[in-house]
Amino acid sequence: MKFRKGSWRAGVWLGAVIVIVLCFKVRPTPVQARSVPGPKPAFIAQLAGPRLATPLAATAIPTAEVTPGALTAPPDLAKAGASADLPPVEEFILAPPNPGRNIYKTKLSLRFAPASAERLASSVPTMLGDQRVVLQRSPDDPAIYSTFVDFDWSAFAQEQERRQVQAQEGKLIPVFEGHRLKRTEPVQFVDPEQIRQALQSHQPIRFTPLVLQGDPLSIVPDHELMITSIGVVEDPARTWDPCARTGTQMGAWTFGALMTAIANDNPGTHLIADAMVESWLGEWSIQQNVNHFPVSARLGMLSVLRGWRHFASDRNGNLDVSQAPFQLNAIVNRIDATSPANPSGELRFVFGYAPCAGDEGQPAKFNVIVEYHVPVAQCSWATQWHGLDLLNGGPGFSRALELITDQVTPNGSVNLANVRTNDAFTSNFGIWEQRQFALSSGALLEVPIDQTPNGDPASGRIDFNQETCVPGTDCQAATLTNYINTFQQDILNNNYQVPTSFPDPSNPFLGGSAFNGASVSRLVFWQGNPPPNSNQARSIFSGNTCNGCHGRETFVNFQQVENRQPGPPSTAVPSVLSAFLVGCSTSSQDDPLTDQTGPCPEPPTNACNLQDTLTRSPACISWIQDPGDPSGKTINQFAEISRRAQNLSTILQGCRSDGLLQPLAVPRLSSSH
16 A cells, blocks of 8 residues: 555656646747847946945855865855856846746756857756756757746846836947957846736746846946055055055054964964065075976065065064055955855955165065955945945045955955965066965965966066077977867856866976066067967967966056055055056047057056046047957957946846846956956
């Protein structure tokens, strides 16, 4: 009897499964996304979208413990909105619940490019918003992956209603592929009435990621993305000016306070931090071996150490971090620099070395960038930064900003991602070099540089480029070409990670440090020999490396945030930002994307400030001739701050609904930083 009863239950269950499967094999005519044609304004229409007036509120997520002796790992942020490392989504398909058929969740299907989908496993575990799901490959179409989710249809319809109004008013938004600005398009939306009809009829709707893209004009960059205001970077309660000797020596945003937290030290004595920094900077004095590559000593660092120790040392003779000769240049919200384990991106502090004797008044070519993973839920983090726009500077702004940064920096020994340095100051040859460090057993140790093949430390040239290879060395230009050709589709999708070794474990590939020329005429880029099959893939790869992004690919003379001149706050001016960030040229035509008059001058200069990047008309864009095209006809367009603003706006738009789809709609980045 038990056997018969169990068999009957199994039969009913199997029958229900068959019915559900048959239901979802039916593909009725879907609802398509729409756009309303509008007038042809310049780059981005001047109409700003609705703003969020959300008070500052912190929703921190507990961070993971760090295993002693291991490199610091990013916090476990799975419930903060992480998604698997998926390729770009070409189309979303949403099938509403159908209680009449015992379907109580929304079926979400994602269509990828076939070449990208075939690289995925048949089942892909991931996080969508705060929901753990498994995407399954469709048996009917291998480019489609599906899962069931809880989805807020009402919030989605309300968001699309707002977009419909914007479309009717003729608003344009930019379209990016990675860092590159490709075009502008009218705001796209799904007709809210069709959403309601789909719910009633249980019909699926289809749309592209463009119906989820945010409006950059809803963001104020110098409040929400990159803080360079003198009122903040010289805030007397939170920063220390090593030359004017004003401010608070261990204020919240000082180099000393950040290093003390990273060392997990007592801020009152900071002896452990002093020793950690002394040892770290001492690494420049001897050759390092990183990923089997030699990283040559830069003896110019000895003068930095001698001057600092003479000026300020602790009772053990180590450098005194409370009097570090580093001034704050910028506080940066890199919410766009996400990864599956780090959906809220990074918080960064950019410091500049400030020699206060002899060379005072001349900014040194030496930066330290302290980068943190953000252990705060993505929507909370985005909303807090957006709330800063409601403040008009002054002490209130700094207090609110400190509330945000204090969720990250005091636990620096766990949240630290990297410490990066770039300098031409310590080299006898004037060659720019970038190094990367990670925390290991209380020490900052040099590690391979992200996304960047190795360079030749003896000459500062790139040994993967035949033209600049030092005669007699083991030049690997063909290896670089092989890599770009092998992973061409992934590179085009901005969905790749440069391995430590390639093409096999015996051949180190990822660089020990990154080099570039110290003058515009010597800026390098990655090219390979013979040229890769796709110059577009080559250009994306090169631009995503350290010395490509800080070099000829973007025509930046290495520093994206230049060191500001040391001096008293009364005469201080903010750091100059690169043309890649804020633009270098404008067009007199209505549509600079199609009517621009030519690339930026060489070297390009930043014709705009932070806020101009979004509000100036015609807008500032960085037009750069692609160095890999010998004809000079290929022009790459960059509007980096606009890209970051759109990223933040897209996240905020998702936070107004349920945030389930927006992370999948943000253009991917595989850049080094």
